[in-house]
Amino acid sequence: MSYPHGILDGVTTRARNTAFVGRDAEIAGLREALKRVRTDEPAMVLVGGEAGVGKTRLIEEFRRHGGGARFLTGQCLELGEEGLPYAPFAGILRELVRAEGVAVLDGHEAEFARLLPELGAVSHDADRGVLFDRVATLLTRLAADRPLVVVLEDLHWADRSTRDLIEFLVRGARTARVLMICTYRTDELHRGHPLRAFVAELDRARGVERLDLGRLDRDGTAEILASIFGGEPAQRSIDKVHMRAQGNPFFVEELAASGDPMACADIPESLRDLLLARVDRLPESAQPVLRIAAAGGNRIGHDLLATVAGLPETALDTALRAAVAAQLLVADSDGGYEFRHALVREAVHDDLLPGEHARLHARYAAAIEADPTLVAAGRAPAETAHHWYAAHDHPRALVTSRAAAVAAGERYAHAEQARLLERVLDLWEQIPDAGERLGLDHLTLLEETMVATYTAGDFKRSLSLNRAALAAVDQSVEPLRAARLLTRRGKLLGSLGKSDGTHELREAVVLAETATDDAARAQLLADIAYQISRIDRAEGARIASLARAAAESLGDVAAAVNATLTLGRVCSRLVAGEIGLAELREAEERARSIGDVEQLVHAQVNISDALFEVGDYAGSAKTAAAGTRDAAKVGVDRSSGAFLRSNHAEALVALGRWDEAEAICAESARFDPPGHLGLHWLQIRANLRLARGDASAPEVIGRALAFLRRPYVSAQHRLPLLVLQVEAALSVGDAAAAASAAHGGLSASDLIGNPRYTWPLLAVSARAAVAADDAGLRSSIEALAAELECLYPADRAYAAQTHASFAAAPPGSAVAGARAAGSAVEVPGGSLGAGSAAPGGSLGAGSTALGWARWVRVRPRQVARWVRVRPWQRRAPQAPRAWGRRLAPRRDLVSLGPRCQASAAHRRRQPPRGGVGRPRLRRGGPTASPTRSLARWWRSPRRWPRWATGRPRARRSKRPARWRPTSTPGRCVTRWPGWPAGSGCAGPWEPGPTCSPPASARCCGWWRWGTATAGSPPSSTYRRKRSACTSPASSPSSRSRIGSKRQQSPTGSGCSAPT
Template identity: 35%
Template sequence: MAMSFVARDAELDALHEAFRRAREAGPVTVLVGGEAGIGKSRLVAEFAARPRDTGPRDTGPRDTGPRDTGPRVTGPRVTGPRVTGPRDTALRDEADGAWVLEGGCLEPGIDGLAYAPHVMIMRLLVHRLGAERAARLLPGGGRHGLAHWLPVLGEPEGDPDPVTGRTRLFEDVLALLEGAAAERPLILIFEDLHWADPSSRELLAFLVRNLTRPGVLIVGTYRTSDLADADPLRSLVAGLVRLPNVVHLAPAPLAREEVRELLAARLGRDPAPALAHEIHRRSEGNPLFAEALADEGPATATPVPLRDLLLSGLRRLPEETRQVVRAGSVIGGTVGHELLAAVTGLDDLALEAALRPAVDIGLLRPADDCYCYLFRHDLVRQAVYEDLLPSERRRLHARAGGALDLDAALVPTGRAPAAKAAHWYAAGDRRRALIAAWRAAAAAGAAYAHPERRRMLSRVLELWERVPDAARTLSIDHVVVLERGVEAALASGEAECGVALATAAIEELGDRDASRVAALLELRSTLRHRLGEDALDDLRSGIALLPADPPSRARGRLLGMLANRLFLLSQPAEARTVATEALAAGRATGDARMQAWALVTLASLAGFDGDLDASIEMYEQAVEVARGGADTAAVLTVAIMAEADAHHGAGRHERAWELAAQSIAAAERSGLARDQGVGSAAHGAEPLVALGRWAEARALIRDSLALDPPPLFRAVSLISLGAVALAEGDLAEAERAATSARAVLHDGYGGKMFHFRLYDLEAALAIAQGDLKRADDALERAFADLDVSFHSRFAWPLLVTGARLAAELRALAVRDTAAKAHADALLGRVKALAAQLPVHGPVQVAQRATFQALTGESDWDVAAKAWRDLKQPYELACALWHAAEAAAEAGDKAGAAERLQEAQSIASGLGAVPLSKELELFATRARLTREQSADPPLAVPEDNEALGLTPREMEVLRLVADGLSNRQIAERLYISAKTSGVHVSNILAKLQVASRTEAAALAHRLRLFDADQG
């Protein structure tokens, strides 16, 4: 399988620019250098396969397609895997007229002639030109020089002259290239210059310095990782890049998101965030390594073909150097000089002598900021490590562990506990590994390194049964380790693991210690909630275990958690009672965390009651209390996030985003980035979307999802991502986001508050896809599943979508009495719900205005003003669009054009593709342009004149709007079904719509057949 192509737009642009310069100004050489697998050959192959801008030499039209501005993923354009031995060569005649000639250098040790890549290229060029034509371009027909390579040019004249023969050969190559380039551009590709023989290097240097006529681009690739300091190619490249006609490219490693795109292209699906993260970490952005790991699975050993590539340099080194490198692979990615000396037993001079060959070939390199060495790539280190004998590994790990026991300063500060734990475990010394892992877990916890802490505690649990008297060795009982593991799992966002550990600890404790069991039930409830369960039973069980008098911290914390969960589950009365009790208990015991949680819940309830100012004031109190506590990192993050969400609900989006950013930063400082940090980011994306800062919202969500967060936070993030994708017109991405979110927010999940936005996304997406039946089903499920009257903030957008759907259904039900009745029933239902729904704050005022404009109860200009005051551009543009339609229908062409122009400007700036298309369609239908705002009042033309339809097409459109099929239309008009289909196709093209449904909806919006409706 060929490598997928990702994210090399800058390098591709540089190659295209070099070709343009070569053709217009004179020869250009591009040298592409980088480590093995970085994508040099793939880049050059992609360039060679794509049409290029050749200006006047183009012989015919061509379509280069749209140029994306972001990272690009394309299917493979070359066939077969890349090989390291003799390769197939190719000559391609592209649409732009350029000839692409490729020649590869041969790996050392492979039999072959000197000048191998040049011979390949000359053979291809002569074949394409024809021998007679090529001979005419050469002095003496080439028989004095090039015929010694290519017998097709004739019998060489005379014996090769040791003095002049080489000169004649070089001049023949030069003459043939310049002669051929005078007729059409040439692209010469020299692959694997790191293997070039001396003669090939010399001829290449000669061509770079002596080609003068336009039309020749030379592209050479080479591996920097295979070049020792004294390698002749280094000096050649250094000399050439100083020339004005030579460009040097060094493709960089892929970023994490680019690796994700590469894996998606490779696997044919979006990879799981954890998989993409792990492959990016292990491959360090090297495309070849990433694809090899994707093919084999990141948890496996290094794939064998890749391992052979990585070890090729090591196997050419002296034995003493290999022994030192093997020891370095055991130490890790950063190899301290003194620790390496301790493990190998070598003094400084001997160690330096052994290291020098590895440094010379770039296998190891001295670090800039420490007395240590780094492997060229961690996969190199891993390949070396996997190549060790089992006995070698144990011996070297034991030496490293022993050295660190004697002197922890042999590794950077803070790393000794984890390093000792790793070395003693790999050495097979279980008792020392147990002690080291427990100490490493404590050190990781002190540094807020929660995932590392959880892994170390898992190691302790693994070793517990294998070490006699483990409890005595660590002076703790087994449940303590489980409890610490639950805490670490919660902090690191590993909910499933945490639930399993908490359950094991509860079972092991039995009825021995009620307070410990209650604390574990609180933790397990939180973890289960992250997994999409309500988990109220754990909280109630924990409260029942503890006495109410006197107040206690343990019971108060359970009360605070229960109150917050009850609010999320739409049980406000009990939530308020429990939160008030929790706040009193927190104040009685001086527990800041308990007080902060209770205040967050009470603030949320105040917002639910419509008192937005009181809600925000209580959130601020919660933040202040949490800042003064000693165990409040999680609740501080939540309190800031909740305050941000309250400002967003009140329409203060800038302040909301400012607070959300603070919440995200607080989570990161506390090591909660993957848990509460993702929750903060999910809510923080909402004000960014409202402000029209969609690119920032996308980046925030993408970064959060890349952390593989707990399911609930993942679902909330995906809903925001789906909303942005829908507005931008990427229906496939919106569909994926909605489907993934629904997998978490299934019918059994009790947190109904989170369902509102997902139902709204599903219904709006179905409308955009033209599947009104599915949209209707989504809204029907929402009305059956949710208490719409409970959460006005989330219900108003859902009712707006319901009103939109009712209008769309009514547009398709002109002749269908039953369908019209259903549309009217839906409209009546949403209007009845809206009449019962309170309105809290300016955002809900704007949403109600939009709803009333959709149902004909208000003016679209009222809605537009409300959204303008809130500075929400997308909603403003939508309202302006409908206001423009209303103005046009009223004959106010100037007013319509003015509203339309503003809406188009906003939609274009946002990248709202579907909205922009609707606006363009309206402008075309109403014959409005940006220059027509001063025209006289609109005189509505005949329908067919306005739309460019023939009378027959108007008849067909009328029947399409009635919902008739092509066959039914044919029967009604006494024409063939084929003719009916042609008419429908013409109508869709003229109206610039994609489907019969869109055409029918458009006819209804224009009220083309209102006179017939009675």
């Protein structure tokens, strides 16, 4: 299913809203009233709300789920000051006679003829009391078999007789098993309206309730638009429609029917006539005042309105009182007035004559310039600029718009700043001496606007302005400015998916390195280093080192912080997570100490990502949440805030808090991040909905995979999308499509350099290879896994998952083993990777370790530690059952749903050892539990019954726990990149050669290694050692398995461990 990006584009026909949105509490209240009626207790509900808010739709939805009740509906009519007598009851009676004949009146046609003249002559002896009694008797008789719901709509138009009859039925007759629902418009009730007193009287009667329907929130507006157009609209379209309609469902539908994608078109004529009809009913003296107020905006202070109107106080008060009584204006507690609805103000303002429009706005601008206190604090520059521009005074509008843009930037109101600077650009061509008036050149204005639009999230417009600025700059005269523009262009091209920006960034490096050494150059080098590190980590580290050295020599702390962030980001993968985190923490503290919130947010983005990578998911979530709050302070919600929210959601998924992650994704959708900034959260949401078997999963997956059609997608975005593509194919049982997608993904050239994102692709591709029985795909996976670095806990978990798939050891046996052991295991419905599981069923064979870990809320490194499928186990016929034995008991050691929440109390954190703390599960807890007993049972193999092992019980090995002999060739336990061919450590085990690092290898002291030969354990097992570190470290693994190679730092990378 394709994603309707421009959902309102080209729509010219009126569409019907089929969604019932945001009224769950009101429906519940009506159902509760009907429940009381079924117990012979009379009830009445008064439903109030403004026109178009959805009163009739509420009744229709209640009727559709009425539970067998009978519904009769009557309508009040607008016929002058007093409506038609008994109009709603006459409509109900006519409906009954038409359906059941006059027999339903039980021979009282003469009395009912006062309501329906066609029944015959009116009885002259019957007074009004008899008629009321006959109506009550009729309703009671109709409710004898089943509950009766009487709906009286538009009670604000009811006449005195109708109101008297309603009061008699509520207070006097007390008809049992009858629910009466009356609707009325609150915006029609002026101060002297008779319904005000009537409703107040009824409200005191027993059994009478009031429901006030409010306007919908933004989510409600989005649901209505999605229902009308068959898909989720663009977020900015939702914002525009909601801002104008202000949550009124009728206005939302009318604006959607206008067909404008950004909801900026004129109000539809039918809606405009409807809005202005109420204005025309005002006294002649009040209409000009309302037009003056409309020119001032949605809200206007009394003093400002009085200054612009220039009327005597008595005349102004009389006019305003009439507008307030007509529910067009609302007086607020701050001494001002606000239009009850924004569309009313818009309609009145658009109805102004051209000369009247210009004069009013000029008077507002002059009044605010003379006394800025007439508007809210800080709003004077923007208000003055708006009114001079609306008055068509372009010279004044130019100067004031520029000043307002500067003030908006100081308040971090980047969207407003960008809009004002765009206005300045438009006015520049119309004013010959614009540069002299503003004191800057056109190129500087272009660059300011480019930065503002980028920060506001309008990447496409920013790229257009960048192109114009590059065409105007002279690289030989201003190399630093040209380099800055090229750096921005490279970043924009990558963010929009047009290219990787390599050409622009490398050209910027050449220009920046030849420029004069100053603070601007140091800051620019730091920016270039951060961008180019996405493409070439070593080059990014080199440039960052230059930037930090230059910044430190100049005393530019901000540039030094930026460079340190880049070094931390690069070193977290090139050396070790602990070293990279140390650099990032240092940058965070320095940014905090100088009060640079933007750099602080930048640091929090990278720290949350690095913590996730090393397996500290709780720390990642905490850092990302704090960073999101800081991002809101400086107005970067749509840029850095987008990264932080997606990092937060990713960590919550890893912690098993899926509902919270879904809420974070929904928040990200509301901000509508531009370009590739909106991809990460979308990919997370797609994975969540796929795993849960959500009905909306195909649409969300389609929207995410649409990014693959762009010319360029970075590896950190493209590889997770390929994982999603293979998972989606496996979830529907299309093994051929999954294998085809896996083949395409594994053909990329940047897999080796991105192990964090390649390992998940290998794991899911392994499942696809097994499902499709594709030997070629399997050999490709094994070859790539042999070369791929396995540095962090998640990498090792995915490596174990890849092993498990090829070993044909499905975790479904874990469920069987746990159930056989008497453990309460519930498999949630939905998709677990490629395998699907029905509630209470077993997992599919395609599901593997990491998918199982997601369900049991366990960290990947714990899976890597618990599930060690060694070669002798893979070759044994009991391998699947052994896999089940290893995972099943751990299934209950972690929290999964309400039934396992108690076991979460037994998780304890040990103090960190060395750099980053690594939480581990510890035994014990405040009380004994079946979970604890099961854990002890699992740790005691001698207690395992024969049915649980599938083979005779054997004595435990005396050999070291981390090594087992094997009679078949295996891989060397240490693999050092860059070793010369024939060194003895590149092929199978052979007696004699040792596996020790070459003389040129360097170690930073984190690990110590021995040698290993075939047929014997390593001469010394590896161990942690704390010592000074002066060069990058090598960290080969001590076990023979896929992913055993550790990352090495290339010589001259610029990364160094802290001493």
